[in-house]
Amino acid sequence: MPQFLNFADADFETLFAALLGAKREDSPHVDDTVAAIIADVCARGDAAVIELTEKFDRLCLTPETIAFSEAEIDAHCERVSAEDRDALELAAERIRAYHVRQMPQDERWIDPEGAELGWRWTPVSAAGLYVPGGLASYPSSVLMNAVPAKVAGVERLAVTVPTPDGVANPLVLLAARLAGVDEIYRIGGAQAIAALAYGTGSIAPVDKITGPGNAFVAAAKRRVFGKVGIDMIAGPSEILVIADKDNNPDWIALDLLSQAEHDESAQSILITDDADFGQAVAKAVEKRLETLERRAIAGASWRDFGAVITVPDLAAAAALSNRMAPEHLELCVADPEALSAAITHAGAIFLGQYTPEAIGDYVGGPNHVLPTARSARFSSGLSVLDFLKRTTLARMTPGALRAIGPAAERLAASESLQAHGLSVRARLEALNRDSG
Amino acid sequence: MPQFLNFADADFETLFAALLGAKREDSPHVDDTVAAIIADVCARGDAAVIELTEKFDRLCLTPETIAFSEAEIDAHCERVSAEDRDALELAAERIRAYHVRQMPQDERWIDPEGAELGWRWTPVSAAGLYVPGGLASYPSSVLMNAVPAKVAGVERLAVTVPTPDGVANPLVLLAARLAGVDEIYRIGGAQAIAALAYGTGSIAPVDKITGPGNAFVAAAKRRVFGKVGIDMIAGPSEILVIADKDNNPDWIALDLLSQAEHDESAQSILITDDADFGQAVAKAVEKRLETLERRAIAGASWRDFGAVITVPDLAAAAALSNRMAPEHLELCVADPEALSAAITHAGAIFLGQYTPEAIGDYVGGPNHVLPTARSARFSSGLSVLDFLKRTTLARMTPGALRAIGPAAERLAASESLQAHGLSVRARLEALNRDSG
Structure with a gap:
């Protein structure tokens, strides 16, 4: 069972603070390993990358086969069903249409003293996108990272994706192609991050690295930061749903589970102004958990980190939400616009009962790479701005x-x-x- | 003497690559010390901060005197001369006028499928600004950090500035007041960063920390990143001047020296299409060094990291500049606009011979907190965007x-x-x- 909290209870503040502070992710001691891998790739280039790929992915590469050839990509893309291709194309188009609107303007003006001032945006020249292998190899993430980079005007976009035992995900390759990716390398882990940051004989270095990854990848990104730019270090996913009683408990339960199924460390929280509705949602979650494919993962997440919070009114819900600064925030209330106006910190807001968060993961248009672990207090989701930089201009x-x-x-x-x-x-x- | 490089020489590429790769800063092993200080401040709050301030700054504080009182700030501000106050006010006004134009727009639209999409910008609630003590305690940096924060709408802006032996810089306090800073604490070092990030009994935690500092401050900022947002970790300052022969060698020499005098690790480079002009500038630098107050620092910087590079034409100059991605770039050529169009990576560009970089340090309007160490390839100077975050919106x-x-x-x-x-x-x- 998740935690049940009531705003009216004497111990609410203590329990809520504990919920905010809960450490949801192990930080295994990977830093030394990662440092050694990066040093090895810097020193030996391709040879190190090839050796590490053989060790971790059981795959023998040569400098000539580190990159997928165009013919190989073609062959994989042809294996994708027409339905999947259509869905990916729709997603790519919608993500592109949204991100094109984010392109910032250059400005120039002359001030009263006659000084000419302004600024100019230019794209990063080369970017690298890390794509995890195995279960977390999501074609949607390829689109969410690669499309904004290409919209921003990044000339050279390289993807690394590990292919354990040589098994590639055709949808990942198709997503990369649809997004206009220029190079795809079948490597992963800290060695891929090192190769992107420092370059090897067969991989030219990039200026910025984005994309999710495991603890090794995250540690490697932290280490190469400064040599190259990086995006955020993403933590476990999280959703906060604020819902009144005029909702279908099953829909809300599925929304909570759609985060919980990502990861045992994911966190799903419901805030409602109706305690009975909260109970109904909790019951619906249990029912869905009986048959859900990923019930082991989703159940652990819901049990360990889930919560149902009852508040006296929606103003209290907004105040708690702002303290949590959630990655995803669903407002399933009669007037979501009005409630939204009271939200000061959130990665993405989903307005109304017909906007399940899963829409935003795939086809809504906004980016699904969003600030986790309360970092929406000070940071934003991925956007074209992550692939642009501004030069200020002055002429006296x-x-x-x-x-x-x-x-x-x-x-x-x-x-x-x-x-x-x-x-x-x-x-x-x-x-x-x-x-x- | 600085290095003299000629694009036409056989060993140019080797020498230029060495110049790009030169490590200009010691990284003393401070990380363990900083980790211990942060842990101490987390555990003991004010008591730890007070103890560390007594140890490092020889100043005895109490929880009641950690912050400057309004009366103390008043008294310090009254010590500032009318001329200095006027200059600071002019700078603050011009920085404000420039940064107001950076405020991004919220957007909402309905797409052909009827989905309502958009985004909304909101300010960080609370920001902390670190101001170094001693020689590097620059009132101009207070303005460059605090003004954009207040323009962005940050409600609570706290400054920490160490006051060794209790000596405060009145101009720093006045700059903070002019910029609308809400709280000023007389603490510094890693303990100040820890106090801002985690809070103490008398200092509430902030969401984002900006501002320059020494190796301890930089290491502390890296450590608290994630708990709070941080701005860039600034390295030693650098300037690249591209100048043709129709310039006064003395002016260009002074521009090079105005970076060199910051720090022995600063770097000043001239690229010119006229070898004789390059020699004339080098001679002018030596002449100015004879009488410059900071000649020891500036001379060491120029000798160890300075360079004069001769190129066959300005196109070659632009190409080298883009490889360097300089923090400051002066274009002292007949048609600076045309040359500027070929520049793809630079923190700030100063156009024409009447725009010495020092104007940008103080009163130009653009921010003087700029990406160093080639990071203009992937990052930008400080702006209002550093104090804002974007929430995406979707409604189906x-x-x-x-x-x-x-x-x-x-x-x-x-x-x-x-x-x-x-x-x-x-x-x-x-x-x-x-x-x-």
Whole structure:
């Protein structure tokens, strides 16, 4: 059974704080292993990558076969059914249409002093996308990472995906192709992250690495951060549903389970203003768990980290939600727009009872790579901005320099940075001579 | 003497690659110390912070005196001269005017399937700004961090600034006040970062920490990342000047020295298409070094990391610049706009001979917190976006769910995520019943 909390109870604050603070993921001691792997790939390049792939994935590669050939990709893509291909294409199109709208504008203007100011956005030149192997090898994640990169204008987009025992996921390859990925390498783990960051004989280095992965991949991303950019380090998935009694308990139960089935460390929480409805949802969860394919995983997640919280009103629900800063937030209430206005921290909001979170995982259009573990307090889901950077621009005229240069000199003096001041002074003196 | 490189020489590529790869900063082994300090502050709160401040800053605090009182801030601000205050106010106004334009727009639209999509930006609730003490205690950095935070709408902005032996910098306090900072604490080092991230009895925790600091501060920021958001970890400052022969060598020399005087690890590089001009600038640098107050620092930086590179034409200069991805880039050429168009990676560009980089440090308007160590390949300077986060929004109508739900089911099945599919299926079946 999940936890049942009631806002009205004396111990609510203690229990809720414990729920917020619950550590939901083991951090196995992988850092030393990862450091050694990265050093090995830096030192020996392809040879190290090939050796590690043989060891971990039981797959013999050569520098020539590290990358999938176009013909191999073709062959895999042809194995995908027409229905799956149609679904992937619809998803890719909708994700593209959403992310195109995120493209920021360049700006230039001249201010009252005559200074020309502005900024310009440019894409990262080369990006690497890590795709996990095995069970967590999700074609939808390929689209969610690769489409924004290509919308942003990334010229070279490389995917690494491990193929244990040589088994590739055709849908992953098709998703990469639909998204416009340029290179696909059949490697994984920390060795793939090292290869992307530092390059090898057959893999050119990239500037930014995104994509989910296990503890080894996450540790490797942390280590190469600085040498390259990385996206967030994602934790276990989580959903918060705020629902009033005018909902189908079974629908809400399925929404909670659709996070719980990801991972035993996932967290699904319901907040409702009707205690009976909360009980009905909990009952519906138990019923669905009887037949769910992933009932072992989903059941453990629900039992260990799930919760049903009863609140006196929806304002209290919004306040608790803001403290949790959930990755996914469903608002299944009569007026979801009004409740949404009270939400200050959330990765993604799903409005109304016809918007199950699973729509957002695949075909809604917004990105499904979202901040976990309360990090929506300070960060956002993946977007085109993750594959762009901004260069600021400034151009002074002699008049603008005369107007604001003396203040710069003054501040430079206050910071004891003499050359800073002199670089302005020398120009102003020349201008004064010329006009004098 | 700095290095002199010529693009035409046989060994140019080797020397240039070495210049790119030069390690310009010691990484002292501070990580264990920092981990212990953070653990201590987590465990003992104010008591630990007070003890560490006494140890490192020779200053005895109590929980009541950790924060500056309003009266103390008033008293310090009154010590600032009218000229310095005017200069700071002008800088604050210009930085504000620039950053207000960065505020991103919320968006909502309805797509052809009837799905309502969009996103919404919200500010981080509470941010902490680290300000170094001693020589590197720059009021300009206070403005560059605090103004964007307040423009973004951060409600609670806390500053920490160490005051060794109790000596405070009045300009730092005035800058904080002008920028609208809400709380100022006289603490520094890893203990300040820990206090901001985890909170103590007298300091409430924040959600995001920005600002420069020494190796201990940088290591502490890396450690608290995840618990809170952080800005970049800044390395030593750097400037690249691309200049043709129609420039005053002395001006260019001063621009190079204005980075070199920051830090012995700073790097100043000139690229020119005229070898004689390069020699003239190098000579001007030596002449200025004779009398510069910080000649020991600037001289060491110029000698150890400075370079003058001669190229056959400006296209070659742009190509080298893009490989360097400089923090600051001055384009002192006849047509800086044209050359700027060829620049793909740079933190900030200063166009034309009347825009010395020092203008950007203080009063230009763009932010002076910029990506160092080639990270302009994948990251941007500080902006209002660092204090905002985006929540994506989606709302399906029954019609939209009918249109795109089946594709979501299909993809969920392909990823073996049954509950995901069922959460869509249950709704579609009810809709079909209702309309059947």
